[in-house]
Amino acid sequence: MADLKVNFAGIESPNPFWLASAPPTNMGSMVERAFDAGWGGAVWKTLGEPIRNVCSRLASIDQGPQRMLGLNNIELITDRSLEVNLKEIRECKRKYPKHALIISLMVESKREAWHEIAKQVEDTGADGVELNFGCPHGMSERGMGAAMGQVPEYTCMVTEWVKEATSLPVIVKLTPNVTNITPPGRAAVRGGADAVSLINTINSVMGVDLDTLVPHPNVNGMAAHGGYCGPAVKPIALNMVSELARDAEVNVPISGIGGIGTWRDAAEFLLLGATTVQVCTAVMHYGYRIVEDMIDGLSNYLDDKGFHSVNDIIGLSVPRVTDWGNLDLNYKTVARIDHQKCIQCNLCHIACEDGAHQCIPFTEIDGKRFPVVDEHECVGCNLCYLVCPVPGCISMVRLDDGSRPLTWRELTTREPETMTAD
Amino acid sequence: MSTTHDSPINLAQIERNFREIAPPLTEAEAIMESHRCVYCYDAPCTRACPTHIDVPAFIKKIASGNLIGSARVIFEANPIGASCARVCPVDVLCEGACVEKTLMAKPIEIGRLQRYATDAVFTRGRDVLKAGAPNGKSVGIVGSGPAGLSCATYLARLGYAVRIYERKPLAGGMDTYGMAEYKMTQRVSQEEVAQVARLGVEIKTNTEIGRDIQLDELAGAHDAVFLGVGLGATSRLNIPGEQLEGVYDALDFIERIKTRDWASVPIGRTVAVIGAGNTAIDAVTQARRLGAKRVLMIYRRTDREMPAYEYEYELAKRDAVEFWWQTAPVEIVAGADGTRAAALRCVRTEAVETDAASGRRSFRTIAGSEFEIPVDMVIKALGQQKMVDWLSQIAKLKLDDAGRVTVNPETMQTANPKFFAGGDCVNGGREAVDAAQAGKLAAQGIHLHLSGERVEFAGARVPLHEETSEIKH
Structure with a gap:
């Protein structure tokens, strides 16, 4: 059986599966149950000045019977006192010394405040801190969360403050609500971050109740944008993770977050450069128990492919990601339809007809009407x-x-005039 | 039919026995099932449906929560779409053609989804069809069965003043009086009748042409006439004892069941049903549900030749019906009182040859093989006779050798240009959905005849999409 142990910026973890800072890591009893279920690590629900939440807080997009393809929340950081949280963190770490326990932090933008909380956390015995520079709702209106992550200078500055106060590994959690993820990633590294984690949630309005005309989630007839996560955000997260993995200046470990629900999702993040992955929505949907198949499935995959350790696949697909200009223009594939298998639903025909290049006409074969690809077109x-x-x-x-x-790139270097061609 | 046998089972049990065999989909089931639909383009189910309902369209409307639009798609192509959702042989039509059946073995439950959508508009009292502006012309329709109701619907949409003449007390024809009660109750067909009436169609029940109103009167009162008269009485056995008490015609038996007045429905302890068509299946299964201890299906050929659909046969098997293949009745024997049926005398048959063309074997009786089965009820389910005598009264109408009305298959116009016809009286006895399509084509034909304008309603033809090129193999 392949070895799933990872070392993330100095933090040992029995496997790469961590719970993201979110409702599933709200308190000690929850984190402990998660560790019992098999999670290798957990990032504690963000500590800070306790807040007051609204009701309701969550909304989802569904696809027919498939629930929560995407989830959105307007919940804020912990609503429990710092004292209680710190006490539970200490106990949890004492009971689970081999698990990775990371504490998410968010305080007002004052050096002393960050120093203070970083020291308090270090004192609990926790393995590291994660700076929440990503929360896109509520906290960002107070100059915290995404308000930090969207300004590379702030990201760098606050990271420096925390590094001044603690020897613990510092992970900077980035917001995807930027046009380019690389500057904030580099800023975190410049500030001394030992690792980055991404993505936090995406600004979103989940939909509108067609009877009340109030968007979801409804707070006494009003709504505010929230943070979007769940399976639907995975491609966005994979892009941002691979962008930072490709960047020479961001030479720190990455914890991948966004839409991970199965070992397959996790493997993709690892291949694109993540050393650990963090999960929230899938656990909110199905419970901590999902980690069992994540461990089992990843382990079987590694065995099948002949890898001895999960570390062997980290970043393996990164060199396969490049800029569009480096793609081979002479590479040519065509579709072929196996008419033994074709059930004549004709979805290929209408998709090609109305959505592509009109090259799958119908052809009568042995008395049946089949879609057939015109390979020339x-x-x-x-x-x-x-x-x-x-x-x-x-x-x-x-x-x-x-x-x-x-x-x-080659073509335009050789024949610059073709640069204007489409 | 004077004597009624008491059922050995109580009324509550009979009610349970006559519960719908295909209950309505719950909302959760409808969401799940509608999303399972692949949404084929140029879909096989639509091609397979005789009324060519745009099945993927109505299913995706269920998925999007647009039940009103879904029902409109259904009713525009088939005005009796709620009945058809329950009584269509979907296994050999839409669901038999479903690509999910090819892919996953389990076709989309098109029939039950169709019911889900149509139930929704009836429950909400929404009308999805609208009458056209009056065009000043009038059409008379004889028979309020599937063909007549369908034809009336389309004509009303075109603005015709339509009057339906129905000899029975309730409109709906076989949908009202002839469908197995566990498949569909009269309430459903009456909902559809009411929908037609709301389009302004006048329905005169208890009105028989030739008795209450004469044919020439009918022809004089309308610009055109549509004949949707269906078929006549059940064929006779032509054996001794057919007149005895306890001998019933399957359609009469089923019609009594439709009242759901169980105490008034005759039922024996041992019931022999003669015939093996779909109506015979309706008779055996309902006889069992009414409490008969033994139900025998008597057929001179074998299950290989039986005309009933496979799934209907399965239904009868599940109801523990005894199948007496290669058995032909020769006499219904009276009991000691000389008036009541007490036994069925039968003879065994043997297969003699296979007709090369049809592949159907012939059967002849075996001399000396006679035997008697004690029964106290006999139900004849031999198919219906054509209404040759009635139809022959219409001038210039042409009937074929089998007694079916000859029509132009595109316009449903008979040899008498004022008369159009469709449904069982033209096709010899097929499904309600076939009659619905015939009524649609006839409405188009009548409109062409009276106005010169060609209209085409939804599903009038197999939807034609792109040209298909031919590859010879």
């Missing part, structure tokens, strides 16, 4: 392959005419 876009409900029915087949790879 097919641009290899994948759309038909994506919409086909039958596993293995449509495959994308490479047509290799022997051309050498040619990128747009």
